Amino acid sequence: MVILGAGPAGLLLGNLLHRNGVDCVVLERADRTRVETRARAGFLAANTVRILDRHGLAGGLHRHGRPHGVCEFRTAGGRFRLDYGSLGRGERHTVYPQQDLVTDLLTHYLGAGGRIGFETEALAVHDAGTTRPSVAVREADGRPGEWRARYVAGCDGRHGAARRSLPRGAVRHHRDHGVSWLGLLAEAPPSLDAVGYAVHERGFAGHMARTPEVTRYYLECERGTAAGARSDEQIWDELETRLYAAEYGALTRGRILHRGVVDFESDVIEPLRHGSLLLAGDAASLISPAAAKGANLAVLEAELLAQALTADLVHGDPGALERYSERALAHIRRAQRFSHWMIRLLHRTAAPGGESFFHEFLRYPLDESAADEALEALRTSRTRQDWFATYYVGV
Numbered sequence: 001m002v003i004l005g006a007g008p009a010g011l012l013l014g015n016l017l018h019r020n021g022v023d024c025v026v027l028e029r030a031d032r033t034r035v036e037t038r039a040r041a042g043f044l045a046a047n048t049v050r051i052l053d054r055h056g057l058a059g060g061l062h063r064h065g066r067p068h069g070v071c072e073f074r075t076a077g078g079r080f081r082l083d084y085g086s087l088g089r090g091e092r093h094t095v096y097p098q099q100d101l102v103t104d105l106l107t108h109y110l111g112a113g114g115r116i117g118f119e120t121e122a123l124a125v126h127d128a129g130t131t132r133p134s135v136a137v138r139e140a141d142g143r144p145g146e147w148r149a150r151y152v153a154g155c156d157g158r159h160g161a162a163r164r165s166l167p168r169g170a171v172r173h174h175r176d177h178g179v180s181w182l183g184l185l186a187e188a189p190p191s192l193d194a195v196g197y198a199v200h201e202r203g204f205a206g207h208m209a210r211t212p213e214v215t216r217y218y219l220e221c222e223r224g225t226a227a228g229a230r231s232d233e234q235i236w237d238e239l240e241t242r243l244y245a246a247e248y249g250a251l252t253r254g255r256i257l258h259r260g261v262v263d264f265e266s267d268v269i270e271p272l273r274h275g276s277l278l279l280a281g282d283a284a285s286l287i288s289p290a291a292a293k294g295a296n297l298a299v300l301e302a303e304l305l306a307q308a309l310t311a312d313l314v315h316g317d318p319g320a321l322e323r324y325s326e327r328a329l330a331h332i333r334r335a336q337r338f339s340h341w342m343i344r345l346l347h348r349t350a351a352p353g354g355e356s357f358f359h360e361f362l363r364y365p366l367d368e369s370a371a372d373e374a375l376e377a378l379r380t381s382r383t384r385q386d387w388f389a390t391y392y393v394g395v
């Protein structure tokens with residue numbers, strides 16, 4: 001079994017397969033330091049915590065993670081808070097930086113004798129239609145190499161080798177939301193005791209705690225904006241304007257440690273199995289950060305895939321991998337639709353509509369004019385608040 005990528009999906013999958021007696025190796029193009037320090041997501045859903053608990057992999061997040069259950073929406077008409085942790089199913093997020101989770105998963109995997117090849121870049125997956133697929137790699141010393149296995153799990157993200165090696169039959173549902181965010185990591189304690197979503201005539205701004213010393217901010221920006229286009233000072237001023245600091249209090253400023261522009265695109269590969277090649281995490285489906293679901297989907301899919309591969313390889317159940325694709329796609333559809341609803345709730349520039357796969361089955365479909373009404377309904381209607389809380393934390 002070859003697993004491509006040492007992110008949340010690849011490392012959880014490696015832990016579970018190794019524990020189930022499946023011989024596997026993780027191939028990761030980055031070095032160990034990069035893998036353990038790369039700041040990505042940090043909002044773990046209750047179901048993600050349950051999955052990690054189930055497999056004894058949640059020690060770090062229980063020691064250092066912090067429960068989080070409040071959103072604050074700010075608009076020109078005022079602000080309101082949603083204690084989503086006491087709404088819907090009463091579930092909260094756990095704030096725990098992804099690099100810490102990845103480090104925990106890597107430590108467990110190596111501690112149990114798991115094999116990983118760092119600085120080993122997968123170039124392509126060949127013969128996925130056979131029972132002996134091969135992975136062409138560039139080894140750490142730059143030499144070409146090849147790995148053969150019964151199955152290859154593509155957990156190497158949206159731009160990885162697994163996606164590049166999909167056969168023609170693969171369908172990619174894609175949607176460009178026409179929105180971009182400048183993501184910022186600030187060396188500053190959180191300025192709100194909530195996830196902050198601000199809808200302003202100048203554009204969206206977001207606030208998400210990461211640790212007591214570091215806070216994630218987002219600024220909606222024009223497509224094609226350069227991450228370094230504005231000075232730190234200008235960014236803080238813009239954040240304060242859009243987060244209505246004049247009415248609700250100044251932000252706690254600090255050095256901006258990292259910047260990056262993310263264009264909001266969503267996509268899903270269907271199906272998630274192509275012969276001996278299986279997809280999980282961002283390799284399976286790219287989701288926008290609007291509802292903090294990417295890492296949570298990656299963990300969910302890794303557990304489902306581990307169950308299916310174990311059923312196939314250890315218990316001789318050949319139908320398990322087909323069921324994996326159907327089960328994972330059901331969760332991806334739900335997460336994608338809620339994420340799209342959030343994008344249209346918070347941005348006045350978001351592209352409307354979209355092809356059938358992403359059709360808003362949600363009870364409160366949004367068109368541009370309804371976005372303000374939807375925000376008002378979130379403020380006043382318990383029914384909509386319960387619905388929001390259920391989907392916001394659920395995966």
Ligand code: APR
Binds near residue numbers: 027
């Ligand atoms: N060969 C080997 N490794 C690769 C290759 C390649 N060709 N391409 C990418 N990788 C590695 C990356 O270096 C990274 O460590 O695959 C890993 C993919 O990790 P993630 O991008 O974190 O993907 P995944 O595990 O699917 O988690 C996805 O977590 O990062 C958050 O919210 C984010 O939605 C995202 C979710």
